[in-house]
């Protein structure tokens with residue numbers, strides 16, 4: 001469904017003394033429907049950068065990116081609009097994804113309005129459905145993000161992402177800021193949503209044990225390269 005072929009990303013710094021850094025180096029990866037792929041590596045290995053390339057938030061320096069067989073490597077903003085809806089990212093710091101001065105009710109309505117997913121009359125019902133899907137109580141609707149726990153915020157972020165009916169969600173260390181007991185609940189929710197919708201995940205993590213449990217395939221990254229790929233036949237996803 002999404003295929004990266006020999007992706008390279010070079011960041012250039014400075015105007016005069018140009019410093020070039022090859023942050024992603026010759027990475028090939030394929031993500032099929034309803035799969036969970038793991039991306040593991042130490043800090044600075046290039047995991048988040050690869051995630052952004054896969055979602056086409058960044059343009060690769062070379063290589064190819066194909067979504068359902070269409071080359072989107074250099075697609076322009078207009079073409080990217082529908083792809084952005086289909087390939088979503090959940091970031092490491094969930095707070096940064098939510099406007100601090102908007103109430104949860106408005107934050108949940110935002111993607112519905114932006115992508116014109118439902119009419120004005122159906123918005124309220126759609127919001128209630130989003131809340132139920134991620135296991136949040138309606139009490140949160142009139143609060144601001146700062147008045148929610150980390151786990152609740154991540155549920156709001158997941159509700160907003162899943163409302164767009166994405167094909168692929170890139171989960172960039174989605175629970176690294178959360179307490180360990182809440183981490184398990186969030187992963188349980190994500191797996192349940194995958195079961196219901198058939199969405200694919202790219203799970204970025206430092207934690208190989210966690211990834212082994214949830215993923216069918218894992219790519220291990222070091223300094224911008226995939227150094228090892230592993231498959232786990234026991235996992236069904």
Ligand SMILES: Nc1ncnc2c1ncn2[C@@H]1O[C@H](COP(=O)(O)OP(=O)(O)OP(=O)(O)O)[C@@H](O)[C@H]1O
Nearest residue numbers: 011012021023041042043044045046047048049050
């Ligand atoms: N916009 C940018 N310009 C220049 N260098 C960048 C940019 N974004 C990332 N980098 C560099 O690329 C390297 C990889 O960063 P990246 O955030 O992808 O790593 P990561 O594997 O996600 O690390 P972590 O586990 O800490 O999140 C780092 O050395 C970082 O400094």
Ligand SMILES: [Mg+2]
Nearest residue numbers: 047048049172
């Ligand atoms: Mg990162």
